[in-house]
Amino acid sequence: xxxxxxxxxxxxxxxxxxxxxxxxxxxxxxxxxxxxxxxxxxxxxxxxxxxxxxxxxxxxxxxxxxxxxxxxxxxxxxxxxxxxxxxxxxxxxxxxxxxxxxxxxxxxxxxxxxxxxxxxxxxxxxxxxxxxxxxxxxxxxxxxxxxxxxxxxxxxxxxxxxxxxxxxxxxxxxxxxxxxxxxxxxxxxx
Numbered sequence: 001x002x003x004x005x006x007x008x009x010x011x012x013x014x015x016x017x018x019x020x021x022x023x024x025x026x027x028x029x030x031x032x033x034x035x036x037x038x039x040x041x042x043x044x045x046x047x048x049x050x051x052x053x054x055x056x057x058x059x060x061x062x063x064x065x066x067x068x069x070x071x072x073x074x075x076x077x078x079x080x081x082x083x084x085x086x087x088x089x090x091x092x093x094x095x096x097x098x099x100x101x102x103x104x105x106x107x108x109x110x111x112x113x114x115x116x117x118x119x120x121x122x123x124x125x126x127x128x129x130x131x132x133x134x135x136x137x138x139x140x141x142x143x144x145x146x147x148x149x150x151x152x153x154x155x156x157x158x159x160x161x162x163x164x165x166x167x168x169x170x171x172x173x174x175x176x177x178x179x180x181x182x183x184x185x186x187x188x189x190x
Contacts, residue, residue: 006044009034015050015062026053070094070186071112075105076120080173081149085118088175089182102131109141116185117144118178121160122151129163136164145185149178 009027013020024043026032033049036042047065054061072094074085086096097112099105102124108114117135121128128148135141148165149172150157157168167181 005047007047007050009043009045012045012050015065016054016059071114072096072116072118072182073105073108073112073114074098074118074120075102075123076100076118076149077123078120078172081120084173084175085149085178088179089118092179092183092186094182094186102127115143115145116147116182118147118149118182119165120149120151120172121154129159132160132164145188147178147181147185 007015009020009023012023012032016023023032023045027034027043027045032045032053034043034045037044051061051065053059070093072089074082074089074096076082076085076098077100082098086098089096094116095112097108097114099108100123105117109117119128119131124131132146135144135146145166146164147167147169148160149169150160152172160168166185169177169181171177
């Protein structure tokens, strides 16, 4: 998305292919959220509100206004990683879902469509390599980034990268590292 965060009524009208007076009517009726500039009375529309309005009314969202997804699936049973990891990711503005088994993860992969999967190898063990292989073989997951959180005694950390992981954490309890690596992966996809 560009640095544009607000739209004028004229810009919103051009995106919708309507007259700017129609946009003003949408605002006056409460259908489109906007605010007035002090002293001038001109309306400004936050891009997020405008995109929401377009989606609510089944109108196409222009590519330059589309906000990249920040949905993350955290696959773990570790209480520290669940709470601390979730909090670190949410502070970055991510929507975080947590799955404690591969069945739940499969359901969430299909329904939530995350762009980042954070996998705790302590939960999956050796079957984790098969999970990564499966995900990398499916076209619907071609844009999925995978961040692996290996257990401290995992002697095969490099093997996770060979299996299809995009990145590894070096310290599983370091939430700053989790945030930094997740940010890099999310920005690479944007």
